[in-house]
Amino acid sequence: MQIDNLELAQVEAVRCGNGGLEVEVSGLVKHFGERQVLHGLDLSIPAGEFVAIVGRSGCGKSTLLRQLAGLDSLSGGSIGLDGKARDALGDQVRIMYQEARLLPWRTVIQNVALGLPGSRAQVRARAEEALAQVGLADRADEWPSRLSGGQRQRVALARALIHRPRLLLLDEPLGALDALTRIEMQRLIEQIWRQHAFTALLVTHDVAEAVALADRILLIEEGRITFDEPVDLPRPREHGEARFAALEGGVLKRLMTVQALNPRNQLRGQVAEIVTDKVLPEVRVLTPAGLVSAALPTSTLSEFPLELGTEVLAVCKSNEVVLAATD
């Protein structure tokens, strides 16, 4: 019954032209000085989809979000929203940050109504409505400093919703909250997303959060999308469920592998020689920097059989690199 209502609301929202924006990112490049953060990133999100992006810190996921929000200029590539240039529909995009970023000198309701045009009474009524949606109608006239972290994020959510965004960008908005408040907020965000049917893009480092909320999970490594996994679990999703846990485990495993493969200490090359007559088998890899040899446990070698000429990555941990002077 409740789900029917939600679906009705979605249909209604789409009919009013209030549904999600379709996002089309192609060849996105971003430099900060010498450092290149995004290396020609392509991404397309159909209208109304909830996408979560995970990745190690510094992989470029927040940079992508800031580009979509129009906060930083592009170094190359393009962003299209509903087939138009980003700036044409910029006012239909809203972002929620990791910190609530409420103005401490404005009351809760003034914060929610920030930048909203219209007569005073109209604005107040809409702000009250938005506050009621996040369950904070009774705190309207308090200072933000009186609220808890979770409540502040709910105010920030109301402030974003009041503009009826068609694309909501969430930059780790729940990162600073305790576990219980976080799950509460996830439910609230999911419920509001289903009501308003906007497109949502969530950056998070919490894989469980990504699995709980998203239709699709993306992994960004080195400024590119390297993993794109649909999540077709029925909503609302329960954290303890077997399929939930399996999916979470899969994504985590993938993330851990990436974590080990620090892009700054890797050499691409071909297997040149496999020596098996030593205590530990040795694999010699021919790289542009020369011959690199790695000792591997026999079990690893039998689990991942290598042949001569196979393309491999030779990786070492940065804290195991020793620089010696040549004399």
Added chain:
Amino acid sequence: MTSPVKALSSGAKGLLPWVVPIAILVVWELSALFGWLSTRILPAPLAVLKAGWTLALSGELWTHIRVSAGRALAGFAIGGGLGLVLGLLTGSFRRVEIALDTTLQMIRNIPPLALIPLVILWFGIDEVAKLFLISFGVFFAVYINTFHGIRSVDPALIEMGRSYGLSGWPLYREVILPGALASILVGVRYALGFMWVILIVAETISAQAGIGYMTMNAREFLQTDIVLLGILLYALLGKLADVAARLLERRWLRWNGAYSAA
């Protein structure tokens, strides 16, 4: 049960800071009464009060206070206003900062009182000279704190404001000015304190009216009670200005827990 005890102890706490000053006044009055202190050096507190009462009745006191306060506030309005405007400009626009800030920082190092000889040469010894000195003195306190206030507004909030469609004056009104206000008010409070210092010196240059004139005049006639009255008036006016500034802070910064009324 505990409330009367509590009230008593809080009442005692309220009185405690006044015990020492009252004791000093009593000793002072007694030593004047018994002739241990010459009235030439220090008149008795009651004599000062009496002198104040007589001058108040004749209306002379009010004229002097009005003239002094008028001078101080006019100087404060000119210097503080200029400081505020220039601070807002250099704080908000990089180009104005590059053009003006170095110059202003150089002038800032001149102690205003060192300018007295030059000011007398430029403006003579009448009102303009006094206004100039006071304005010059309060300008920098307001200027520097406004500049730093604007510069230290949280960039995360400015970014948020922009991404919510604010720009130009609305962004200034909603985010930048309120963010700088605490710092600006520190400048105002500091300037108000400094304003009285400069006023006292300026009024001793030469004046036809004002508290400084009153005390200098009294000195000629060895009226130590009136000299003392003048000093007390300066202290009172200074305190009054400080209280006013603090009230402004309480009103404008009430969102900030550190400033809300206890």
